[in-house]
Amino acid sequence: MAVYTEVTDDALRAFLLEFDIGDLVAFRGIAEGVENSNYSLKTSAGDYILTLYEKRVDPADLPWFLGLMEHLAKRGINCPLPVAGRDGVALRVLAGRHAAITTFLPGVWPRRVGLQHCGPVGAGLAALHRAGADYAPVRPNALGPDGWAPLLARSLADGGAAVEAVQPGLGDELQAALQGILAAWPAGLPRGHIHADLFPDNVFFLDGRLSGLIDFYFAATDLLAYDIAVCLNAWCFEPDLSFNVTKGRAMLRAYAATRPLTEAELVALPVLCQGAAIRFALTRLYDWTNTPPGALVTRKNPLEYVRRLRFHLTAPDAHAYGV
């Protein structure tokens, strides 16, 4: 369910009058997405996406997100381009929510990841990193390394019973792993703007080519190679949670063809992957232990990322990923 806020016809009609994008033709809620309300909007001028920002997005961050998308789109990245109203402003208010209209991107996100997707994702990520290099504003990564210990502490706030219920010993395992990751976290690696959530449902393909990158609402300024680590976690494990080194190699090679990785980035790859795995394990664990029964949210299993973490903890070096 990705429609949390309903928009009345009158409100929609009045909202569209603030834009120069033709007349309303159709308006349907989109099922994908879990953070915001997304609508597919068709006008006489074409197809658009209308997003209403729900409470998990900090309104103070919205200009940064929209600015980044505009910056990237103007540099040729296939990402949603915010559409400005007649007054030149893209970020507006609708139905009591901050809201924006963005361009529609063709393509289909891959429900089943194949080897053929991994190269284009690596190349697309590198292109995104290069295109973002001259976007000056900075957004600290609230879900980066500094956020992980507080996140785990919040899941353990009941003395650890809820986490223990997910799997006996899980709290201790995560605390030990986190301590090691933070101690080994690399300093001095190239930084820039990262997508930070480039999972398959945020990447569209069309005719075998990457046609769109969407959902920039976790984007932040952080280590570029950490973004690769997120993608290795998100794209290169098989359904049985074994790591597919052929997929990893395809992704890393395609990335490096656009932005070569430094020696320090390659050395740090295992710990970056550990960090990315624990980040998703921790947010899923928090949601899992804090979702009331009956809530209209699909809880994702944190253990899938604990198992990825265990793989990364055994990776001796970057060769484990296909370098």
Added chain:
Amino acid sequence: MAVYTEVTDDALRAFLLEFDIGDLVAFRGIAEGVENSNYSLKTSAGDYILTLYEKRVDPADLPWFLGLMEHLAKRGINCPLPVAGRDGVALRVLAGRHAAITTFLPGVWPRRVGLQHCGPVGAGLAALHRAGADYAPVRPNALGPDGWAPLLARSLADGGAAVEAVQPGLGDELQAALQGILAAWPAGLPRGHIHADLFPDNVFFLDGRLSGLIDFYFAATDLLAYDIAVCLNAWCFEPDLSFNVTKGRAMLRAYAATRPLTEAELVALPVLCQGAAIRFALTRLYDWTNTPPGALVTRKNPLEYVRRLRFHLTAPDAHAYGV
């Protein structure tokens, strides 16, 4: 959440090869709808809807539903037209489900019903009834009067505790009302194919005109005037559950302009409205008392229809509805 079945890219691509509707451009889940999985499908030929039929729809009924839609569309009703594959067959299989592609209808369903919607809904319903008159196949209404007592019995199967928990005395109230409704149920009224679920989210408007009727998966062969009673329940009560007789009058007048109501239909209007109200109260009550905690389904409050039922039980005659 209205996507229960995920379709892989490969399966979708193979499926589209069975049709002559151009190349895939985009494919997104639709949030609306609760019974089936619906996708918005864009091809180089235009916009379509792909529906995967989930387990609450009996596959044996699908040819009847699709045949009715095709019949109605060809007679000028703005309803989805099933798109046949290259072999001439519209009802197919995809991702282990029965599936069909239908045409896309423009428009927006009214989130807030106004008086201006009620006339077009009445006129649209009458046009649907007329256009369906020469569709020969018959589908008994499983959720018609014969189905109500068994439905209530299933909600009371635990001795009535679950229904009592919804509201003390509710089981007795519904049993008494149902007995009266069934005893007074009219015989001999004009019959035909009815939509049976023409709620606001199944009706699209564009530029103030009705532009589409969708979701025919409760359609059946039953009393035509019962379909009006469903619409009076669905469209003419205010958010505080008071009946708006002006809306009722607009709907009934517009309906009668296309298909005049017989005297017997007018006399029966209160009991038909009672029946429609108890039908939705009973299905909601069943879902309410049988939805496990944590299920990804929005439970609708049955009491909203119990309150409508109470209004109809006090209606002396058709004048209460604006006749």
